[in-house]
Amino acid sequence: MHEGSISIRIEADVREIERLNRLVRQFGELHEVPSRTLYAVNLALDELVTNVVLYGYDDPTGKEVIIKIATGGSELVASVCDGGRPFNPLDVRPPDLNAPLEDRELGGLGVHLVRSLMDHVSYSREGDQNVLTIRKKIR
Amino acid sequence: MQIKEEKQGDVMIVNIDDHLDTAAAPLFEQRLLGLIDAGERKVLVDCSRLEYVNSAGLKVFLLAAKKLEPLNGTLIIGCLAPSVLMIFEMIGFTRIMKIAPTREDALKAFSSTVTP
Numbered sequence: 001m002h003e004g005s006i007s008i009r010i011e012a013d014v015r016e017i018e019r020l021n022r023l024v025r026q027f028g029e030l031h032e033v034p035s036r037t038l039y040a041v042n043l044a045l046d047e048l049v050t051n052v053v054l055y056g057y058d059d060p061t062g063k064e065v066i067i068k069i070a071t072g073g074s075e076l077v078a079s080v081c082d083g084g085r086p087f088n089p090l091d092v093r094p095p096d097l098n099a100p101l102e103d104r105e106l107g108g109l110g111v112h113l114v115r116s117l118m119d120h121v122s123y124s125r126e127g128d129q130n131v132l133t134i135r136k137k138i139r
Numbered sequence: 140m141q142i143k144e145e146k147q148g149d150v151m152i153v154n155i156d157d158h159l160d161t162a163a164a165p166l167f168e169q170r171l172l173g174l175i176d177a178g179e180r181k182v183l184v185d186c187s188r189l190e191y192v193n194s195a196g197l198k199v200f201l202l203a204a205k206k207l208e209p210l211n212g213t214l215i216i217g218c219l220a221p222s223v224l225m226i227f228e229m230i231g232f233t234r235i236m237k238i239a240p241t242r243e244d245a246l247k248a249f250s251s252t253v254t255p
Binding site for chain 2: 014015017018036037039042043046047050056069081095097098099100101102104109110113116117
């Protein structure tokens, strides 16, 4: 894996997520991020940005989300920054994976995936911004 | 993502490909639940050409399985690529849904389920 970084600014719009995913994969391939790691980071960023776009704003028109990715040493670090309402995804109750089908709830799947796929996830509120940082070690 | 349906005996096979993501999930939900509403009770989603799924897509499988269960129907998810299967395992769906490694296994599983 090569050292490098990228900052991606997208509109808070579902249609932008596909473009984000493409840029993340291009960055990963260019920096020779192992494919399993890239798949995990791609999915985690997709989930986090989808949450912001769908639930972060009363009206997302004209709002932006900034995604940063940095590779170096044996770790990939990425962050999602938005000016939406204060929201810490880590407060979301994890789904009960042992529940029978009829009791399984539809919510919380995305955040559970992020936590499961990443080695470390942290949230901070910085001024009027939500900053969610994810880390994945290269093994 | 493209969705193609085919009927084999009394089994409705739904083939999906590429990316089942936030943009594609609403259409997949409409089609899959629409088939159940139209009376299909044995539904196989063939994922052999599916490369990527996120939680929006996973929710559709959960919705369909939940809808079929009280109708004595069966949803089988077939031919998952290893990277997609890993996501199904991570979210616990392999415990509550029927997963078949091949289309043949899936069709066999349907014929062994007794329809009342």
